[in-house]
Amino acid sequence: MEYDPRAYEPAAVTVDIVALTIRDGRLHVLLVERGEEPYLGRPALPGGFVRSSRDRRGRVRGETLDQAAARELAEETGLRAGHARLRRVHLEQLGTYGAPDRDPRMRVFSVAYLAFGADMPDPVAGGDAAAARWTPVPEARRLAFDHAAILADGLERARAKLEYTPLAAAFCPPEFTVAQLREVYEAVWGITLDPRNFHRKVTSSEGFVAPVGALTGGGRGRPAQLFRRGPAEHLHPPLLRAAPR
Amino acid sequence: MEYDPRAYEPAAVTVDIVALTIRDGRLHVLLVERGEEPYLGRPALPGGFVRSSRDRRGRVRGETLDQAAARELAEETGLRAGHARLRRVHLEQLGTYGAPDRDPRMRVFSVAYLAFGADMPDPVAGGDAAAARWTPVPEARRLAFDHAAILADGLERARAKLEYTPLAAAFCPPEFTVAQLREVYEAVWGITLDPRNFHRKVTSSEGFVAPVGALTGGGRGRPAQLFRRGPAEHLHPPLLRAAPR
DNA sequence: AGAATAGTGTCTTTCAGACACTATTTG
DNA sequence: CAAATAGTGTCTGAAAGACACTATTCT
DSSP: OOGGGGGOEEEEEEEEEEEEEEEETTTEEEEEEEEESSSSSSOOOOOEEEOEOHHHHHHHHEOOOOHHHHHHHHHHTOOOOOOOOTTTTTEEEEEEEETTSSSSSEEEEEEEEEEEEEOOOOOOOOOOOOOEEEGGGGOOOOOSTTTHHHHHHHHHHHHHHHSSGGGGGSSSSSSSHHHHHHHHHHHHHHHHOHHHEEEEEEEEHHTTEEEEEEEESSSSSSOEEEEOOOOOOOOOOOOOOOOOO | OOOOOSSOOOOEEEEEEEEEEEEEEEEEEEEEESSSSSTTTTTOOEEEEEEEETTTTTEEEEEOHHHHHHHHHHHHHOOOTTTTHHHHEEEEEEEEEOOTTTTSSSSEEEEEEEESSSSOOOOOOSSSTTEEEEEGGGGOOOOSTTHHHHHHHHHHHHHHHHHHHGGGGGGSSSOHHHHHHHHHHHHHHSSOOOOOHHHHHHHHHHTEEEEEEEESSSSSOOOOOEEEEEEEESOOSSSOOOOOE
16 A cells, blocks of 8 residues: 555456356356447456545445446346345456556456346346346356356356255245255256255255245146245355365 | 546555465464564564556556565575475465555555465474464464464355365375375364275266375375376365364 | 066274374474 | 473264155146
8 A cells, every 4th residue: 555546557346246046957158249349249257347436525436346337237127226136146256457558448457246046037038138138057158258168167156055055045936845955056056966965965954945835736746845035145065076186 | 547646645565475385294384573663562463565667668567466475485484486395385365455554654455365285394484483383273363464264264254165175185296195185174174084985986986196105104004096186176076074063 | 466666774994183102303 | 300391092973975765746
């Protein structure tokens, strides 16, 4: 803090969102199509500038990073801020990307956020969200800027988070079955799990899920119990993937 | 990216470092004393602005965030960039803090980094490092800005990292004994571990440590084997703390 | 009935934690 | 010798993975 900040090249700070959801048993990421140079027409992560200003007395005003990320996510999905489905979305900071040449126009630092949601609607046309759509992760290629690296980091974080946290439930509606929860793990990890062992692990893991006391109906087999997310913040013991390599 | 960035209040981007090391079996953090307002005289995490500029052709030049963090760490510890001990330091991005009122002077986004090192020297007087010193973590109180929250997040990250990665070795010299490694866990987690079970876990965990083939001498008991850090990036299975709560 | 899905029980292996015991040094 | 530290062996309980088996629905 020994330097005069005004002596430096001005920098812009943006938030970019890696929003993940599960559709048809496959992991999807929200992408927008760029409407201007650079990378015109290329898919990109949704995002935008963090807003700040000064009031009449010269005091700094503005939104927090978390607020900026929530606002961008709401704008791009077309859900109003405060919408029930948006409030159920898990949003966490992923990391900051600031290579000096990542944007040819100016020095831009992008604070990336990771979002998990269930039942995310198709983005509404108009405004920023003109060309936003949910894309199966393997089809997310040729992304603008360094967004491929950000997406890869987000996927790795998501995979790891499922191991030690009950966040898989953030991909599910408020009430869900063990099978739905298992589909989340299978979609994010890209593997299949034994339904019987998975059931035992989830239901015996303290605070992971809480039974609602109702059953599904209308399905093809035996009706399943419905659960809500439990109070646990971490899973003990974790639900580990097999050792890699 | 639909806004003109120049229409926004200019923002400064800094890096702040949570540098941890172990001295006398206790976890220490590197703190500097602030030489100016705000928070004059209060302890703070070392840090500074990320440098960027434009060359004569108008292209953006500057350092990456990782480079800025490494530079700040080198300046504050007094180790020259490229020094062997500095090259052995583990440095990773922790998170970005950007509340609009975190610095009364202007909008400042701080990208925090977490550093683990062994045998870190006492900071050299002069220049930025005038009042820097290694402080036992429990004595790091009344920090400037939001640095107490950053430090808390760094400590929590460090504790978690020891569980699933071999990074405890980053707190040790190049060659170390199992007992030294155990002291790292005990200092960071603040608990005591059974030396015999710890020895078995560490030496049977694939790729965690590799025996050097030499023994220590001069100690009080039976000489111990020396190890180097192994090639593993993750521990499988992890070395878990007991369940919290 | 047969297919489909939900859920339980059991066996084996692996690993964590407790701790007895052996090994090798210094004083 | 005792004290100190390093390292091995063994037991027990918890949990993972494999998988037989039961339960309940729809067609």
